[in-house]
Amino acid sequence: MSRSLPLWQRNVIGGVVAAAGVSVLAGTTWWSPWTAYLATVDPRHVVAAGESAVIDGRRWSIGDIRHLGDGVPPGATPLPDGTVLTLVTVDRDGPPVDGMCVAVLTDGEHRWRGQTPVDFAVTPASGSSFNCARPGPLQWAFNVPGDVVPTALDVTTADGQILVRLDL
Known part of the structure; x- marks a missing residue:
C-alpha cells in the first residue's frame, strides 16, 4: 500500500522542479544574448595609452x-558648427x-562611430585602411564636438562587440 506525500512536501518538490526548469530556460535563452551585450560595453582587452599589446x-x-x-580640405563638405575632425x-x-x-x-x-578619412576628403595615412580584414595600420575619422576630450578608441566587430580598447 503506497502512501502519498503530504501536500506541503508535494508543493516543495513541485517548486524545486519549477525553479530548475525556469533556471535552465533562462540560462539557455538569455545567457548568450547577455554575454554578447556585455562584450559591447566591457572590453576584454585594454591597451594603456602610449603602450602596445599583443x-x-x-x-x-x-x-x-x-x-x-x-x-x-577644399571641396569637402564643411563640418557642422562647433565640431572638429579627429x-x-x-x-x-x-x-x-x-x-x-x-x-x-x-x-x-558618449560614443562616435568612425568613418573613412575619404568621407571627409582627407587622404588616408600611407598604407592604412579602415578594414580589419586587411593587414597593416588602420585609420578612422571622427566628427566630434569641439569641447570633447576623447579617452579611448574601441575597435569593434560589426555587431558592436569590442575587440580591443585603446586608451588615448
Whole structure:
C-alpha cells in the first residue's frame, strides 16, 4: 500500500522542479544574448595609452592622432558648427581580423562611430585602411564636438562587440 506525500512536501518538490526548469530556460535563452551585450560595453582587452599589446597574435597600439579642427580640405563638405575632425591611426601588426570591424571613439560617456578619412576628403595615412580584414595600420575619422576630450578608441566587430580598447 503506497502512501502519498503530504501536500506541503508535494508543493516543495513541485517548486524545486519549477525553479530548475525556469533556471535552465533562462540560462539557455538569455545567457548568450547577455554575454554578447556585455562584450559591447566591457572590453576584454585594454591597451594603456602610449603602450602596445599583443592580442590574439596581433600587436595593437595608437599611432597618430590628428585634430583637423574645422579645416577640412577644399571641396569637402564643411563640418557642422562647433565640431572638429579627429583622425586616429591604429598601428597593427599580425594577421588580419576575420570579418569587418568598426571604430568607436569615446569620452567615457558618449560614443562616435568612425568613418573613412575619404568621407571627409582627407587622404588616408600611407598604407592604412579602415578594414580589419586587411593587414597593416588602420585609420578612422571622427566628427566630434569641439569641447570633447576623447579617452579611448574601441575597435569593434560589426555587431558592436569590442575587440580591443585603446586608451588615448
